[in-house]
Amino acid sequence: MNESDVQDFWNRHPCGDSQVGGLQQRRGDYEAFFSDYDNYRYSKEAHILQCLDGIDFKGQQVLEIGLGQGADSEQIIKRGAFWSGLDLTSESVDRVQARLSLRQLPHQSLKQGSVLEIPYEDKMFDIVYSHGVLHHVPDILAAQREIHRVLKSDGELIVMLYARWSLNYLISISILRRIGLLALHLSNRDLGGKYGQHLANARAKGILHYLDMANFIHRNTDGPLNPYSKVYDMQAVKEDFPDFKVVRSYKQFMHAPPLPVHWLPFERILGWNLWVHMRPV
Numbered sequence: 001m002n003e004s005d006v007q008d009f010w011n012r013h014p015c016g017d018s019q020v021g022g023l024q025q026r027r028g029d030y031e032a033f034f035s036d037y038d039n040y041r042y043s044k045e046a047h048i049l050q051c052l053d054g055i056d057f058k059g060q061q062v063l064e065i066g067l068g069q070g071a072d073s074e075q076i077i078k079r080g081a082f083w084s085g086l087d088l089t090s091e092s093v094d095r096v097q098a099r100l101s102l103r104q105l106p107h108q109s110l111k112q113g114s115v116l117e118i119p120y121e122d123k124m125f126d127i128v129y130s131h132g133v134l135h136h137v138p139d140i141l142a143a144q145r146e147i148h149r150v151l152k153s154d155g156e157l158i159v160m161l162y163a164r165w166s167l168n169y170l171i172s173i174s175i176l177r178r179i180g181l182l183a184l185h186l187s188n189r190d191l192g193g194k195y196g197q198h199l200a201n202a203r204a205k206g207i208l209h210y211l212d213m214a215n216f217i218h219r220n221t222d223g224p225l226n227p228y229s230k231v232y233d234m235q236a237v238k239e240d241f242p243d244f245k246v247v248r249s250y251k252q253f254m255h256a257p258p259l260p261v262h263w264l265p266f267e268r269i270l271g272w273n274l275w276v277h278m279r280p281v
């Protein structure tokens, strides 16, 4: 596993693009795409806006790492931050640049680069915000060292990581999806789409190796070609972020496909998104 595999995947599969039919299918109409994407994102994950409302961005120097379509970037800017952005892929940076220009969003800077070598000076930022990104970074210890370097000593790191103690990980991915894939594999059927890709992966790797959770987790968070994902509990957060201390954490988002659980009121206990606020030590 190296960073170019991760970069290649996100360049080919821009975060959330396929969920709303894709930018290319709209013949590059950025405005229509961003509008559809943001509507989809914040209706499915309305908690994100509430979480952002709970953070005091006004007048703060904010670095966002891992931008996707730049939806949260726009929200952070509109909440009064002096925003800078960083993403590993040219695809995301181009899209976010288009959003910033189209919607005339004031910002400090937007760069392509890695969290492993953040192209900003020491102690520049009051807040580093990274939603759904750091669980895709294999060398997380190096990443958190870099974030520590660019944060002011009284700054705050706010991350969203996938939660181990979630219905999605414990039941859906660990049990249901594995049984389902084993059954499909044994039935020897040819399928297209996502399931077809899982079956092709399983054939290439061997079904038992593919179903091993050390491998299966990567392929079951952001699509069957995703090269790397990790799930976190608070012990793993402490181990992977030794240069920080946790000041607050909470879970959000009932999400455990194929189970239709979004209406269940247990997100604080078994939600898929673990938000963690940390301070440098």
Ligand SMILES: C[S@@+](CC[C@H](N)C(=O)[O-])C[C@H]1O[C@@H](n2cnc3c(N)ncnc32)[C@H](O)[C@@H]1O
Pocket (backbone or CB within 6 Å): 006, 010, 011, 015, 016, 065, 066, 067, 068, 069, 072, 086, 087, 088, 089, 092, 113, 114, 115, 116, 130, 131, 132, 133, 136, 137, 222
């Ligand atoms: C799952 S998307 C999340 C995007 C956005 N924050 C959101 O919540 O929709 C992950 C993003 O992180 C970027 N990324 C992955 N590894 C990275 C790294 N090492 N440094 C910077 N960005 C990275 C990817 O290019 C992609 O745009």
